[in-house]
Amino acid sequence: MNAPNKSGWKPEMQVAEDGFLGGPVTSTGNRGLMLEEPLLFEIGRKDVTGVDLPEVDPAAPTRLGGLAREEAIGLVGLTEPETVRHYTRLSRQNYGIDLGFFPLGSCTMKHNPRLNEKMARLPGFADIHPLQPVGTVQGALEVINELAHWLITLTGMHGVAMSPKAGAHGELCGMLCIRAALEARGDKRDVVLVPESAHGTNPATAAFAGFRVEDIPATPEGRVDVAALRARLGPDVAAVMITNPNTCGLFEKDFREMADAVHAAGGFVYCDGANFNAIVGKVRPGDLGVDAMHINLHKTFSTPHGGGGPGSGPVVLSEALAPFGPMPFTARTADGVVHLVEEESAAEFGHTQAFGRMTAFHGQMGMFTRALTYILSHGADGLKQVAEDAVLNANYILRNMEDILHAPFAASGPCMHEALFGDKDFTNGLSTLDVAKGLIDEGYHPMTVYFPLVVHGAMLVEPTETESKAAIDQFITAFRGVVERALEGDEALKQAPYYSPRRRLDETGAARKPKLAYEG
Amino acid sequence: MRYLPLTDTDRQAMLAKIGASDIDDLFIDVPEVARLDGPIQGLPMHASEMAVERHMKKLAAKNLVAGEVPFFLGAGAYRHHVPASVDTIIQRGEFLTAYTPYQPEIAQGTLQMLFEFQTQVARFYGCAVANASLYDGSTACWEAVAMATRVTKRKRAVLSGALHPHYAQVVKTMAHFTGDEIADALPAITPDPELSGLIGRIDEETACVVVQYPDILGRIADLTPIAEAAHAKGALLVVVNTEPVALGAIKSPGEMGADIVVGEGQSLGVGLQFGGPYLGLFAVRDPKHVRQMPGRLCGETTDAEGKRGFVLTLSTREQHIRREKATSNICTNSGLCALAFTVHMTLLGETGLRQLAAENHRLACLAADRLAKVPGVEVLNNGFFNEFTLMLGGKPAREIIRDLADRGVLGGVSLGRLYPGVEALEHALLVAVTETTTEEDIERLATELEAAIKETV
Numbered sequence: 016m017n018a019p020n021k022s023g024w025k026p027e028m029q030v031a032e033d034g035f036l037g038g039p040v041t042s043t044g045n046r047g048l049m050l051e052e053p054l055l056f057e058i059g060r061k062d063v064t065g066v067d068l069p070e071v072d073p074a075a076p077t078r079l080g081g082l083a084r085e086e087a088i089g090l091v092g093l094t095e096p097e098t099v100r101h102y103t104r105l106s107r108q109n110y111g112i113d114l115g116f117f118p119l120g121s122c123t124m125k126h127n128p129r130l131n132e133k134m135a136r137l138p139g140f141a142d143i144h145p146l147q148p149v150g151t152v153q154g155a156l157e158v159i160n161e162l163a164h165w166l167i168t169l170t171g172m173h174g175v176a177m178s179p180k181a182g183a184h185g186e187l188c189g190m191l192c193i194r195a196a197l198e199a200r201g202d203k204r205d206v207v208l209v210p211e212s213a214h215g216t217n218p219a220t221a222a223f224a225g226f227r228v229e230d231i232p233a234t235p236e237g238r239v240d241v242a243a244l245r246a247r248l249g250p251d252v253a254a255v256m257i258t259n260p261n262t263c264g265l266f267e268k269d270f271r272e273m274a275d276a277v278h279a280a281g282g283f284v285y286c287d288g289a290n291f292n293a294i295v296g297k298v299r300p301g302d303l304g305v306d307a308m309h310i311n312l313h314k315t316f317s318t319p320h321g322g323g324g325p326g327s328g329p330v331v332l333s334e335a336l337a338p339f340g341p342m343p344f345t346a347r348t349a350d351g352v353v354h355l356v357e358e359e360s361a362a363e364f365g366h367t368q369a370f371g372r373m374t375a376f377h378g379q380m381g382m383f384t385r386a387l388t389y390i391l392s393h394g395a396d397g398l399k400q401v402a403e404d405a406v407l408n409a410n411y412i413l414r415n416m417e418d419i420l421h422a423p424f425a426a427s428g429p430c431m432h433e434a435l436f437g438d439k440d441f442t443n444g445l446s447t448l449d450v451a452k453g454l455i456d457e458g459y460h461p462m463t464v465y466f467p468l469v470v471h472g473a474m475l476v477e478p479t480e481t482e483s484k485a486a487i488d489q490f491i492t493a494f495r496g497v498v499e500r501a502l503e504g505d506e507a508l509k510q511a512p513y514y515s516p517r518r519r520l521d522e523t524g525a526a527r528k529p530k531l532a533y534e535g
Numbered sequence: 536m537r538y539l540p541l542t543d544t545d546r547q548a549m550l551a552k553i554g555a556s557d558i559d560d561l562f563i564d565v566p567e568v569a570r571l572d573g574p575i576q577g578l579p580m581h582a583s584e585m586a587v588e589r590h591m592k593k594l595a596a597k598n599l600v601a602g603e604v605p606f607f608l609g610a611g612a613y614r615h616h617v618p619a620s621v622d623t624i625i626q627r628g629e630f631l632t633a634y635t636p637y638q639p640e641i642a643q644g645t646l647q648m649l650f651e652f653q654t655q656v657a658r659f660y661g662c663a664v665a666n667a668s669l670y671d672g673s674t675a676c677w678e679a680v681a682m683a684t685r686v687t688k689r690k691r692a693v694l695s696g697a698l699h700p701h702y703a704q705v706v707k708t709m710a711h712f713t714g715d716e717i718a719d720a721l722p723a724i725t726p727d728p729e730l731s732g733l734i735g736r737i738d739e740e741t742a743c744v745v746v747q748y749p750d751i752l753g754r755i756a757d758l759t760p761i762a763e764a765a766h767a768k769g770a771l772l773v774v775v776n777t778e779p780v781a782l783g784a785i786k787s788p789g790e791m792g793a794d795i796v797v798g799e800g801q802s803l804g805v806g807l808q809f810g811g812p813y814l815g816l817f818a819v820r821d822p823k824h825v826r827q828m829p830g831r832l833c834g835e836t837t838d839a840e841g842k843r844g845f846v847l848t849l850s851t852r853e854q855h856i857r858r859e860k861a862t863s864n865i866c867t868n869s870g871l872c873a874l875a876f877t878v879h880m881t882l883l884g885e886t887g888l889r890q891l892a893a894e895n896h897r898l899a900c901l902a903a904d905r906l907a908k909v910p911g912v913e914v915l916n917n918g919f920f921n922e923f924t925l926m927l928g929g930k931p932a933r934e935i936i937r938d939l940a941d942r943g944v945l946g947g948v949s950l951g952r953l954y955p956g957v958e959a960l961e962h963a964l965l966v967a968v969t970e971t972t973t974e975e976d977i978e979r980l981a982t983e984l985e986a987a988i989k990e991t992v
Contacts (some may be wrong), residue, residue: 024815044842055651055881064887066618068970071893080727080755080918082785089658092884099620102878104636106629111645113628119637127632128538130584139595144608145810147599148940154597155809161594168578180670180811181867183854194712219854219864223681226713228859266564277861297562302569313867320634321625321871322645323667323831324811341708358704359955371708375611375673375799376810388591394581395574397536403558404541410561411549429553429561437925455641463637466855483540484549503674510839516638520841522639523834525848529825531664532654 039497049516056533059091065098096316108516109322110460116482116490118412120433120463121214121262121476123292123314128392131317131385145376149355155355159347162387166329167485169398170291171301174337176330177344178378182289183216185309185328186256188341188373190224192307192332193254193283195339195370204253204282210239211469212263217255217256217287226253233469237263237424237435241273248280258287259292259303260431262467262483263424264409264475274304283307283336291315292479293406293432297400306333312379316386327382343377404480405432408487412476415491420498421471432479438472443504447472452519453497455512459490536581543800544632564913578870585939601807605976607902609922609967610751611672611699611777613802615891616971621804621878625871635831635867639846640838645870646845647950649833652877659782660796660879661789661819667674667831667847668816668873669865672777672799675782676745678704678817678829678863679773679795682747683743684715685827686771691740693770695733696720697750699777706745715742724926724959726917728756734764741770743795745783748774748788749781751953752915753922762792771795779803779816780969781920783892785843796820803883804875814872826852835989891970899968902977906966915963922967924950930991931963938987944980 044051050353077083093101110117117124135141143152163175176192179185188291190207197204207221208231211233218228231247232240239257259267267273274284286308294300300308312318312327320326332340343357346364355377356364393401406429413434417425421439424430438447449463451474463475476494478487500508512518541549546558555561562570574580582590601614608614625631629644636642636649649667656665669675671810680692692710694703694717710717718736723729728750737744741788744765749755762772774788776798788796800814801807819828834848854861883891899921907914911928925947927935932949939946947967950960968977 031967052647054647054656059881059884061885063673064884064890065620065882066887066891068887068890068894072897073892075893075897076898076900077784077895078903078916078918079785079920080757082755082918084782084784084786086790088787088885088888090655090880090883090885090888092887093881095618095620095882098878098881099624101881102624102630102874103627105644106624106627107644108641108647109629109633109639111629111632113632115635117624117632119634122634124632124634126538130539130587132589132626132631133589134595137592137595138600138602139592139598141806142601142614142807143598143733143809144601144614144807144945145607146608146610146952147601147945148937150937151599151940151945154594154808157594157597158591163577168575180674181865183864183866184670184674187864191708191712214866215853215855215858215861216864216866218859219857219861220895222859222861223713223864225714266562268564268566271566271569294565297571298565298569299571299575303566311867319631319871320867321869322630322633322642322648322874323538323635323870323871324867325670325869326867327812334877357955359952371711372701372704372706373674373708374671374811375699376671376813379811380809381812384591388587391579391582391587391590392538392584395537395576395578397539397581399571399574400536400539403547404562405548407541407549407553407558410553410555411931414553428557428564431564432560451638452640455638460641461638480539480541484542484545486540511660512640516639516643517842517844520639520838520846521836522846522848525834525846526851529832529848530835531650531825531832531848532657 028350050104050107052101054533055101058094061091063094064092065095067438080459102140116457116486117460118462118476118478119460120477121289121330123477123479125317125479126481127319129318130391131388134388135381135384147405153353156345156355156468157389158383160347160353162383165390166331168265170308170331171299172332174332175342176340178341178374179328179330180330180374180379181324181326182309182311183220183396185330186216186220187224188330189285189307189309190220191370192222192336192339197253199368204251205252207253208247208255210257212261212469213256213258213289214289221256236427238267239273241269242340244273245276248276252280252282254283254285256285256287258290260290264430264433265424265427266431266436270303289314290432293402295402296395297402306336312382312386315390318382318385325379329429339370341371341373342369357368361473401480408478408482409434411487412478412491416494419495433477435470437470445501445504445508447474449508449511450497452511453500453508456514457497469484562926579832604943604945605979606945607947607966607968608945610953610965611799612807613778613967613969614807614971615802615969617804617806617879618882621875624878624937625875630874632730636847639844640671643844646833648874648877650835652873653781653833655877655880656816657818659787661787662796662820663822664825666828667819667833668869669817669830670869671815673702675797675815675817676702676775677706677709679797680743681747682795682827682829683771683773686824687769689740689741689742691716691742693736693741693744694719695746696746697722697752698745698775699730699739699751703773721957722752726915728754734761737764737768737770739768742770743771743773745773745775748776749778749920752924753919754916755785755918755920758788758791760791780892780895783888783918784896794820798877804879812869812872814869814876827862830865830868843920894970898972902968905977905981909981911988920970925964925966927962927964927988929962930988931961934991935987938991939983942983944983945982946980
């Protein structure tokens with residue numbers, strides 16, 4: 016926040032170097048609806064609270080084992096009106112899908128239907144405890160079971176582990192199933208092959224699961240180099256992790272061939288399903304030889320991204336891996352009862368090879384209700400339309416940009432749900448970052464930048480299916496405008512953004528001397 | 536389809552621009568044998584808002600809602616009153632529909648909130664630095680063990696027998712694959728936590744000792760001797776807390792020498808939600824350990840005009856930069872749950888948190904006294920915060936829990952469910968009491984419990 020000017024303040028006009036009159040400097044630092052907001056710890060008070068609870072009786076007997084907390088905790092409070100205003104003002108410094116186009120590649124920032132929110136808040140789902148007797152939570156278990164059925168059917172797989180908490184947790188689940196399957200057959204192979212274009216979570220997950228990670232190169236067309244993959248396969252290769260559609264926005268057309276080769280060599284095929292939105296209802300990964308694939312419910316199935324989660328990452332499994340899926344999970348018996356299969360009942364349900372447990376309870380129930388609501392709203396026909404419109408929108412952007420912006424794989428054919436560009440032709444030292452910041456001034460959330468690593472200065476644009484043609488046309492106009500400035504070497508772009516709540520932030524300084532909590 | 540803005544006219548015009556005659560021209564890279572012709576068979580077609588709502592409500596109605604009956608479940612998930620304004624704020628589209636703040640200039644709302652969250656968590660845990668959240672308490676517990684093995688370069692973790700068994704399961708599951716060694720145990724059924732045995736298990740190979748506080752049986756122990764014993768052997772003390780409200784009444788783990796404090800944040804702002812999404816909290820006492828922490832961290836900086844602002848920082852620890860050498864594979868965390876927690880904590884403040892904790896404890900004391908009067912029932916604990924263990928004099932707790940549910944009372948968590956196959960715990964019942972519990976609820980539980988015990992052989 017700016018320090019307020021001293022009293023007796025008179026407006027002072029800001030004049031830029033080019034003589035442009037920027038409007039008056041304000042005493043508050045606010046600029047109309049662009050409102051500054053102090054930190055909670057600068058406005059809260061130790062003796063203020065926004066809830067009405069009984070006063071603490073210092074004479075009341077306690078049974079705290081002599082460990083009563085005597086020192087001040089260091090927290091501050093606000094009343095309800097102050098709290099609501101504080102966080103509402105902060106919210107206005109954020110960009111979200113509700114405000115505009117958010118083409119963050121690989122993140123599938125689609126509209127979050129509000130019916131999902133309403134359903135997740137039904138007390139029958141929101142106000143039940145994970146350890147209630149299962150007879151009192153049959154409806155919740157049915158939700159999990161019904162969603163599991165949809166996920167299995169949409170992917171053509173054999174089973175699904177519902178408990179993973181997010182995409183990377185799902186990846187871990189899938190890779191642990193592979194480890195367990197290898198152990199069960201006494202196989203010591205420990206190398207996982209990961210393409211250079213993979214999400215960073217893939218190699219991190221494989222390493223976390225105890226594997227050694229090796230890269231496989233990409234072809235100039237932006238796909239996995241099948242020959243290089245074949246050449247590397249052998250008795251030490253446990254699995255490959257392939258993203259399909261891949262992070263260059265292309266379908267791995269030789270996926271089946273690769274999967275067959277991996278299987279023939281005794282390995283497993285993990286598919287990163289982050290980009291499932293492009294193919295849902297169009298092709299089933301199970302038909303391509305996948306052994307395990309996580310599905311980000313917060314991407315394909317519209318549960319909100321929430322400023323960084325919570326996500327949800329169920330993992331669909333092939334017949335070979337399903338027996339190793341973690342506990343707990345649901346199973347419906349002929350009498351219509353849905354059971355929660357945990358450590359105790361695993362044997363009864365013939366699930367004795369489960370690799371263990373990934374989380375305390377049963378997974379992201381709040382996300383399951385939202386995802387199921389979304390799936391039921393769309394149905395089999397609507398989901399297919401989702402993939403088609405998402406792919407159509409991305410190709411439309413690709414073909415409207417490729418004449419001025421380097422599109423390294425445009426000649427490879429159609430893209431899937433996202434279009435990939437590079438910074439090859441920018442001049443005067445302008446970069447992808449400058450274009451991203453220029454788009455902020457135009458009122459857009461930028462695309463994913465500098466990922467995938469296989470393209471220099473990558474810009475990955477994922478429009479999703481929930482944008483109108485008018486919205487996309489307007490984005491194309493704005494994007495072309497910013498790109499043209501980068502091609503011409505417009506120096507002013509290096510200072511962008513100009514119109515956001517903050518100008519460029521000093522990230523190097525933040526890392527050099529980390530300040531990670533309020534002091535004072 | 537109400538969520539798809541393109542019209543058929545739009546689609547035709549766009550295909551023409553692309554130079555495709557048909558949408559399937561865009562899917563030519565999908566092998567023809569695998570391409571589906573029409574909608575997948577055997578699944579329903581799209582449905583109206585009304586129809587979907589009807590279906591979901593029917594499923595919701597099959598569940599017994601915690602708020603509609605006397606309710607006493609805990610064991611890692613607690614039912615607290617969440618102020619109405621919490622949900623209003625987390626439903627603001629600018630928070631709900633944003634993502635990880637990769638573009639800080641237009642994500643200051645999320646970033647400043649995370650900075651406030653990190654400060655609140657660090658302070659109430661008695662630590663220097665907290666991260667921007669993990670998935671839940673159990674995964675945070677494993678991340679703490681993994682971090683301790685990195686810091687100490689040792690591979691053995693000693694778990695207290697009174698650590699939540701599901702947390703212990705998660706740790707053991709992961710350690711099996713990473714090659715770390717986990718020494719676990721069953722809880723000793725004693726009125727106070729058994730510390731000497733735990734201390735005796737720490738040696739020069741130990742990376743960390745993991746202790747829950749209050750523990751799975753609701754007991755509270757001074758952790759200072761464990762911290763001293765661990766530090767003397769070069770090991771770290773990891774403290775797990777599953778009920779943050781307790782820390783409004785009892786000493787913080789940091790004060791007692793914990794090196795890493797992790798826990799479940801669900802009690803504040805998040806609600807029960809049948810187990811998820813929840814909120815993993817993670818903090819370290821010594822700032823020198825920051826670079827070994829997992830997950831996102833938000834830090835303060837300045838912008839080009841010199842104004843204060845916030846960014847994600849120290850990302851060289853993370854998977855998108857370090858790939859296979861990252862401290863964790865986590866990407867998406869629990870951002871919106873962290874917001875709910877922070878708003879609730881802001882409404883409480885120091886004063887409200889202390890009052891809330893005191894009210895929980897007062898009601899729990901009332902309940903313990905009343906339930907101790909039920910024939911055949913004994914309260915195990917000497918000390919507790921808002922949760923304690925009842926010994927049912929040889930009666931099977933699981934049957935009694937089901938019987939109580941039939942009588943319209945959700946009476947607690949049977950320890951037999953948490954520790955299947957452990958005979959001694961089949962007769963133990965974990966009872967949690969919060970500010971949402973009324974004195975009538977307590978009386979009802981006592982009455983029904985007495986009846987259920989009488990009828991159970």
